Amino acid sequence: MPICAKLKSLFKKTPYHSRLLWTISKKGALKIFRITNMHIVKPSILLLLCLFFVVLCGCSNQSRLDLLKYKNNVLENRSQKNQFFKFSEDSPIPVTERWQFTELQYFPVDTDYQVQANYYPLPVKEELTIQTSSGQPRVYVKIGYFEFVLFDKKLKLMAYQEKSWLARSAEMPLFVPFSDETTGRSTYGAGRYLDVKIPQSDTAVLDFNYAYNPYCSYSSTYSCPIPPPENRLPVKIEAGEKNYTKI
Secondary structure (H helix, E strand, O other): OHHHHHHHHHHHHHOOOHHHHEEEOOOOOOEEEEEOOOOOOOHHHHHHHHHHHHHHHHHHHHHHHHHHHHHHHHHHHHHHHHHHHHHHOOOOOOOHHHHOOOOOOOOOOHHHHHEEEEEEEEEEEEEEEEEEEOOOEEEEEEEEEEEEOOEEEEEEEEEEEEHHHHOOOOOOOEEEEEEOOOOOOEEEOOOOOEEEOOOOEEEEEEEEOOOOOHHHHHOOHHHHEEEHHHHHHOOOOOOEEOOOOOO
């Protein structure tokens, strides 16, 4: 357990917890007020409380720094993708449209969509034929599935790898295509994708801020797998990439 959590737990166990009212000002100054039915606080307890709040403030500042760093990483990833789409010869944006392309559209970065999930690898790998936007089906292998809770709903997403790629590299990420309540509205009509590193334990993070559109959303020359019905989420995933619209 992190030191911040330990201190919070320790503080809640003290008999004085229910008798103290505290506020932390913007400058981090600590004020402890005495309630009428409170007895004299021992100096040692007061010192412990002051130490607790000093560490708590430090933890809060660190949390804010971590959040800022995370958001900057997501935004930097989006910026690099815009540059690739604009200038790379491998850009999925048609050459005739690339000159007017500026940037992709995204939902604001939201850590509520950075979800802790349980991962369950399948002992027996099953094959699944997935339809594509071009009508040419592809064969995928079910590797495992994720279970997680989002907005008080228990959800599940199956993870795949394309059969033809299995023998090429053991480092290939899991392919997690999905659709949700934003599909066909604010996001691409067929659904979106997540790439997830193969978990080395029974937990993993599903970060929908990195959800992206298939290449066929930019050009009909691509053939993209359509998320299967089993990966339809009955919630709005208002994170990641929005629907692509031409200028």
